[in-house]
Amino acid sequence: MIEPSEETAGLRLAAADAGLLADSLRSAGLKVTAPRLAVLRALTDMPHSNADALFTAVHTDLPGTSLQAVYGVLASLGTAGLVRKIEPAGSPALFERRVGDNHHHIVCTRCTVVHDVDCAIGHAPCLTPADTLGFDVRAAEVIYWGLCAQCQLDTAHP
Amino acid sequence: MIEPSEETAGLRLAAADAGLLADSLRSAGLKVTAPRLAVLRALTDMPHSNADALFTAVHTDLPGTSLQAVYGVLASLGTAGLVRKIEPAGSPALFERRVGDNHHHIVCTRCTVVHDVDCAIGHAPCLTPADTLGFDVRAAEVIYWGLCAQCQLDTAHP
DNA sequence: GCATTTGTTTTGAGTAATTCAAAACAATTC
DNA sequence: GAATTGTTTTGAATTACTCAAAACAAATGC
Secondary structure: OOOOOOOHHHHHHHHHHHHHHHHHHOOOOOOOHHHHHHHHHHHHOOOOHHHHHHHHHHHHHOOOOOOOOOOOHHHHHHHHOOOEEEEEOOOOOOOOOOOOOOOEEEEEEOOEEEEEEOOOOOOOOHHHOOOOOOOOOEEEEEEEEOOOOHHHHHHHOO | OOOOHHHHHHHHHHHHHHHHHHHHHHOOOOOOOHHHHHHHHHHHHOOOOOOOHHHHHHHHHOOOOOHHHHHHHHHHHHHHHOEEOOOOOOOOOOOEEOOOOOOOOEEEEEEEOOEEEEEOOOOOOOOOOOOOOOEEEEEEEEEEEEOOHHHHHHHHHH
């Protein structure tokens, strides 16, 4: 039996992955295009990326791709519900593939790294304000701000 | 005894108010200037305003004032802790004088009106994520999104 | 397979919100 | 009332993003 090399394994994985990504596009009613697959792939590797970082990543694989195309892809993936856009104060918009759950984010005020966090109480208590003021509340967004572990160390020993 | 006219009452109030605003600037270690007083006054009347709206309001009273001055004023008031800046997704930054409590905001997705809301559970349960991931969490920001009462009516009877 | 339709991407330009820098100016301090 | 320090004006630049028209590619029907 022939052992698959690491390279062929990598290719096979990439191919399988491309198939899954293509499927997710198709089932969202979107055409399968190279820029869309590339953006989805980049977002899988680096969640919480901004449009520019994704452009850089995509551009390496697919040199023809324009920044506007990345914005266009992100917009269509967004409305199709395949990616989520978050906009922490003072930062350009960030994108992630984790959608459909009501998870929140924790942002380091020093290095701006972002991580996912689940809601404190498991279900969604903080998703209901004390007084809705007559609003029909559809969503709640929580952002925690603080210092990440590394930045705590860095500020302690400068 | 002479009844104060509405006008003198207004002036007296304005004067008293100017005194209070000036005091708050002084005790924050900031110089008392006309643009700063004007921005504070405008923010009192119209909380959740953006820089441009404040510029328009201030410019009426104090025609020399530039937009950059308003940005400068807001920056210094911000670092002095006299105003708070909020940045709801898809909107320019908004400012308010209500500081020091951990209140949150509810935003109408249709007309973008913003109101203050207190935390659901009174104390701060949603201010603690389930897993801090090693972060030293300093603040939590909650934004509720929905339709305000008026926009619910407007969309029901278009 | 190939033409058609429909949707996507490129190219190029434009805009909104905000920031930067130097000179002019005004509020506090001495 | 002069000196100091901080603020505002003026003018330009930057970042993040959007718009529009033409070129192009994916899916659909034949």
